[in-house]
Amino acid sequence: MTHSYGYKRKTRHKFRKGFKQHGAIHISKSLTSYKIGDIVDIVVDGAIHKGMPYKYYHGRTGTVFNVNPRAIGVIVNKQVRNRIIPKRIHVRVEHLKLSTSRVEFLNRIRQNDKLKTEANKKGHRISTKRVVAQPAGVINIEKPDIELLNPKLFFEIV
Secondary structure, eight states, X not given: OOOOOOTTTTOTTTSOOOTTOOSSOOHHHHHOOOOTTOEEEEOOOTTOOTTOOOGXXXXXXXXXXXXXXXXXXXXXXXXETTEEEEEEEEEOGGGEEEOOTTHHHHHHHHHHHHHHHHHHHHTOOOOOXXXXXXXXXXXXXXXXXXXXXXXXXOOOOO
């Protein structure tokens, strides 16, 4: 058989659903609201063909730039040779999910604000910069007495 170069070629494993994840989508997927500026992950649902993005964009993260009744406009960076091009694509809601990439960053900001307010109340200044894990402290061990170990004598069994 000849090799085909269709639009969805080589996506048999890429677009498949996980084990015991087949069937209709959950209602919460379509009820999720997206706003302009949200960071979203493009995860293609192979069961829904409408509004499916091209296979390159599966697993990519982008920013919402447009919200329509049936689709969401997403800006995704694509590397083409020696440059990065911001591509604008429209994807249906079934193929999107809100990204958790900023959650850790926002939690760190909240934690830093808490620490700063507590330090200000006490009149201290603290550094909120992240520090690479430092080497563990030195542990001094007293040198034990040297114990010589000799092998046991071997007696031949007759």
